[in-house]
Amino acid sequence: MAESGETTIEVSVKALVLDERTHVPVVMLKEKDGERMLPIWIGPAEASAIAIALEDMEPQRPLTHDLLLSIIEGLRATVQKVVVTEIRDSTFYARIFIRGEGGIAAVDARPSDSVALALRAKAPIFVASAVFEQHGSTPEEPGPEDRAQALRDHLRNLDLKDFGKLEG
Amino acid sequence: MAESGETTIEVSVKALVLDERTHVPVVMLKEKDGERMLPIWIGPAEASAIAIALEDMEPQRPLTHDLLLSIIEGLRATVQKVVVTEIRDSTFYARIFIRGEGGIAAVDARPSDSVALALRAKAPIFVASAVFEQHGSTPEEPGPEDRAQALRDHLRNLDLKDFGKLEG
Secondary structure, eight states: OOOOOOOOEEEEEEEEEEETTTOEEEEEETTTSSOOOOEEOOHHHHHHHHHHHTTOOOOHHHHHHHHHHHHHHTTTTHHHHHEEEEEEEEEEEEEEEETTTTEEEEEEEEEEHHHHHHHTTTOOOEEEHHHHHHHOTTTSSSSSGGHHHHHHHHHSSSSSSHHHHTTT | OOOOOOEEEEEEEEEEEEOTTTTTTTEEEEEETTEEEEEEEOHHHHHHHHHHTTTTOSSSSSSSHHHHHHHHHHHEEEEEEEEEEEETTTTTEEEEEEEETEEEEEEEOOOOHHHHHHHHHHHHHHEHHHHHHOOOOTTTTGGGGHHHHHHOOOOHHOOTTHHHTTTT
């Protein structure tokens, strides 16, 4: 339930792109005070959730991450920040810090869920410095961000009504 | 923030099936003290989330509905119950009742998210009597529950590692 004591770097969501080889969505986090980027491979449902928030789209019905924020707000709590804390066996880990009536709760989460929630809550996103140093890349290296527009177009073309029509 | 005053019927999740015509997953809710069933069309991601809970599968990483429960528990709150409250324009609506330190919060949600959360929290699921009277069916009518096994097999055959490997 305590804050992490490690050094972190604030980032913003620069783009959503598709890994050309695996066709897996990748969220690109860019450091606020620099040019380094951190790519994190995520699932398609979470990519949609992030895209909807990035594009300020209004889904016909609140989706799962909207519900997540509704419940936090319903419990009179706020998302303080999210932090990508480490990478282990090719998997990124994150933590969501929530300020509730009884103090701050730190909840383990996938980075994709954390980013999807942070964008909705307008909470800052951080990455542990060690993760950035290990896996960050600079724009000089050819990166998947060049394919950002393709995925954004793809996600924009999803019929948002499909998310809601006749759905529970 | 108040309880619903309407009459409700407790249900259990009887099956997950596929609508043969539209290939949309359907969650079948069955009344506990009777034989009537209520089919609700849901999205594929929420169907997976429900299937995983029904089958007691352990995903490699906590998924979004697991995170939802973690956050509720992190805020020292509990899921009291979920209620499918109404159907309007072919769309079902539900509400999640959460007992927090400051009282009970009632949060609007899709039935699919509500059921996925209730199964994880082992909280009871209710349906407003009016919804059941309007849309419930009895087993005498041929229903999609006959195709339950096909979807269960399909969902069981999903490689759960795909949910987690390299995912944020």
